[in-house]
Structures are given as C-alpha cells and as structure tokens.
Amino acid sequence: MISKLVLESRYMFVTTEEQAKELLGLVQKPKVLKGLPVIMDSNLVLSSRHAYKLTVALSYLVANNRKLDLGFLIVKNAETNLDKRIERQLTHSSKIVSKEWPEEVTL
Secondary structure, three states, X not given: OOXXXXXXXXXXXXXXXXXXXXXXXXXXXXXXXOOOEEEEEHHHHOOOOOOHHHHHHHHHHHHOHHHHOOEEEEEOOOOOOOXXXXXXXXXXXXXXXXXXXXXXXXX
16 A cells, blocks of 8 residues: 655654664653654564664653654554564554544534
C-alpha cells in the first residue's frame, strides 16, 4: 500500500543509526522533543539487530512515549517482525488513545 502523510509542523525522520543516536542525544533536552512526531524505520527496532544497545534505547523511547510527549510512527515492511516489546507497546498505546478519544455525539 502506498499512502501520503502531510505533516504541518516539525517532525523527525529516523532512518539510520546516526539519526537514531541524534534522537537519543535530544532526550536530555525534553523541551526540544515536546510534541515531536518521529517517523522511524522499523529496522532500527528489530530484536535481531547487531546494534543491541541502540535497539534497547529506542525501545525504551517508544515505551515511554507518553511520558516524553513523543509520537512514533514506525514504518515497516509486511514481512518484518518487530520486537515483541514494541508490538505490545504499539497495541497498548493505541488502546489508551482510543479510550481517551472523546466519543462522537450522534444526533
């Protein structure tokens, strides 16, 4: 499926290990990241990667996205299996958002 996403504010693409390290460096400055949507390549959060410490740090960010006020969009291939922690967090976050989303009033 091909789709188009238009963001009208600032955002961050994270597709390489260098960009991921920059993102991790910005975590120490929470005001810089406040409300930032992060579009991340799924290859950076795979459990079978060789850069294990980077994967764990990124998994921590995704797991604490609400506390850090970050939004993550993880782009993956259909054949790619994400780390189970990431899959659980994505499912958990979407359930929380759907519960917090105000119900539409029907007339």
